[in-house]
Amino acid sequence: MSAATVVRQRSPMFGRISAALVLVGAVLLLYATGFFQEDKWGPFLEPSTWRFLGEGLAVTLVIGVISLILSLLIGVPLGMARAGLTGPIRYVVGGYIELVRATPILAILLITLLGLPRLGLDIEPFWAGVVALTMYTSAVLGEIVRAGIGSIPRGEVEAARSLGLTYRHTMRRVVLPQALARMTPAIVSQLITLIKDTSLLFIIGVQELVGYGRSFFNFYGNLLETYFVIAVIFFLINYPLSRVSRRLESGRPPDERVAISGEEDQVTGRADHITRGTT
Amino acid sequence: MSDILSDPLFVRGYVTTIALSAGALLASLVIGTLVASVRVWGGPFLRSLTGVYVEFFRNTPLLVQLLFLAVLLAPSNLGVTRDPLVAALFGLSVYTGAYVTEVVRSGILSVDPRQIEAARTLGLSQAEALRHVVLPQAIRTVIPPLGNLSIALVKNSAIAGGIAATDLLQVARILEARPPFTFDPFIAALFAYWTITIPLALAVSRLERRLAFAR
Numbered sequence: 178m179s180a181a182t183v184v185r186q187r188s189p190m191f192g193r194i195s196a197a198l199v200l201v202g203a204v205l206l207l208y209a210t211g212f213f214q215e216d217k218w219g220p221f222l223e224p225s226t227w228r229f230l231g232e233g234l235a236v237t238l239v240i241g242v243i244s245l246i247l248s249l250l251i252g253v254p255l256g257m258a259r260a261g262l263t264g265p266i267r268y269v270v271g272g273y274i275e276l277v278r279a280t281p282i283l284a285i286l287l288i289t290l291l292g293l294p295r296l297g298l299d300i301e302p303f304w305a306g307v308v309a310l311t312m313y314t315s316a317v318l319g320e321i322v323r324a325g326i327g328s329i330p331r332g333e334v335e336a337a338r339s340l341g342l343t344y345r346h347t348m349r350r351v352v353l354p355q356a357l358a359r360m361t362p363a364i365v366s367q368l369i370t371l372i373k374d375t376s377l378l379f380i381i382g383v384q385e386l387v388g389y390g391r392s393f394f395n396f397y398g399n400l401l402e403t404y405f406v407i408a409v410i411f412f413l414i415n416y417p418l419s420r421v422s423r424r425l426e427s428g429r430p431p432d433e434r435v436a437i438s439g440e441e442d443q444v445t446g447r448a449d450h451i452t453r454g455t456t
Numbered sequence: 457m458s459d460i461l462s463d464p465l466f467v468r469g470y471v472t473t474i475a476l477s478a479g480a481l482l483a484s485l486v487i488g489t490l491v492a493s494v495r496v497w498g499g500p501f502l503r504s505l506t507g508v509y510v511e512f513f514r515n516t517p518l519l520v521q522l523l524f525l526a527v528l529l530a531p532s533n534l535g536v537t538r539d540p541l542v543a544a545l546f547g548l549s550v551y552t553g554a555y556v557t558e559v560v561r562s563g564i565l566s567v568d569p570r571q572i573e574a575a576r577t578l579g580l581s582q583a584e585a586l587r588h589v590v591l592p593q594a595i596r597t598v599i600p601p602l603g604n605l606s607i608a609l610v611k612n613s614a615i616a617g618g619i620a621a622t623d624l625l626q627v628a629r630i631l632e633a634r635p636p637f638t639f640d641p642f643i644a645a646l647f648a649y650w651t652i653t654i655p656l657a658l659a660v661s662r663l664e665r666r667l668a669f670a671r
Binding site for chain 2: 193195196199200206209210211275276278279280281282283284287288291292295369373374375376377379380387400401404405407408409411412415416419438439440441442443
């Protein structure tokens with residue numbers, strides 16, 4: 178008898194019937210709200226709608242790309258400092274990373290937007306958003322980089338050093354190339370979180386995809402349909418990324434996987450959960 | 457600062473955030489365990505249906521989900537409630553449930569199916585095999601990532617303010633816009649969040665170390 182027949186015992190009919198019931202129930206509920214009325218969906222057949230929402234999507238992507246580049250520029254040195262340095266700087270960097278990661282992004286966003294003007298530094302909502310997303314994402318990337326470097330066995334560093342390589346050379350030729358390969362899935366996962374979090378800028382009045390959606394449904398009165406379409410647009414961007422992340426990670430032995438704690442997209446889709454560098 | 461910490465509105469916001477997170481955690485554990493069982497033991501159709509649930513909710517912004525839900529539950533549509541807190545609780549549970557599903561599923565799959573075969577051969581029923589063989593091992597794999605999810609959940613609960621639920625962060629926003637117009641409410645909210653997230657993070661990392669040794 179194969180493993181599958183032992184593990185799976187319930188009749189497939191039961192599952193199919195209950196699934197069909199759930200589906201029919203969901204459809205009926207949505208039908209009650211007029212979700213399937215033609216006039217609500219009609220506007221989505223117009224090319225002008227997609228040009229309009231496309232503009233919003235462009236803003237969302239610009240926010241995401243700027244924040245990602247800045248986060249990499251700041252996060253990688255932060256992680257290397259925490260992994261390689263000794264002394265006070267290491268603790269300052271560590272404290273900063275842990276505090277930022279313990280804070281809701283929306284709180285960082287509001288504090289940036291409302292706090293900086295009080296210090297005499299006027300900032301537009303768009304840039305407040307970029308600053309907040311960058312602060313948060315760079316802290317997470319810093320942690321990923323540290324975990325990646327920490328996942329390389331110390332023996333390899335010692336071997337490289339005893340062969341006469343300098344510390345810099347050891348990092349560049351031995352540690353970083355391997356660490357980077359291990360970190361990539363976690364970084365792609367964090368990119369998904371970043372793209373989802375760009376929507377928070379809507380709360381402070383930045384016109385990104387969700388904001389464009391609101392202008393759109395204010396005109397046509399199709400709130401639910403528009404939110405659904407926006408969710409689908411985000412899905413179409415993020416789902417391929419999540420596949421890429423999983424694909425890069427598959428086949429890697431568990432002790433070579435890098436995942437950090439406390440971030441939603443960092444803990445899923447793995448057969449086992451490994452945390453490194455948090456001690 | 458002390459007048460803010462004793463402000464009834466601020467205290468209510470703090471309690472709301474804790475209650476919202478705790479409630480959503482419980483609900484998402486129930487959702488996640490049920491859906492994960494279906495993901496592992498269900499038929500092909502059910503498996504793909506729950507797969508769509510997991511992937512869709514994980515790959516779309518929580519804010520958009522909350523906005524959709526708030527409109528869906530509002531009197532003009534389903535007429536369930538106009539209370540944004542209920543919508544937030546519901547939305548956070550379904551969102552986190554998708555993540556819990558993946559965690560629990562990987563917990564179940566981390567136990568070699570041949571162990572179930574062995575247990576069945578020794579005369580245990582399917583339920584007994586799950587209860588005494590799979591569960592004790594799966595829990596070990598599952599606890600640290602669930603702890604991590606609960607930290608993420610507390611942070612995500614701040615997004616409830618986006619649909620006007622009066623959680624901690626939203627309260628800080630309200631208080632900041634009132635006389636004497638100081639920035640203290642946000643500073644207080646920051647520390648209030650840290651009183652929840654930092655102990656949780658420390659507990660999770662301790663747990664991870666203990667379980668790592670036990671393995």
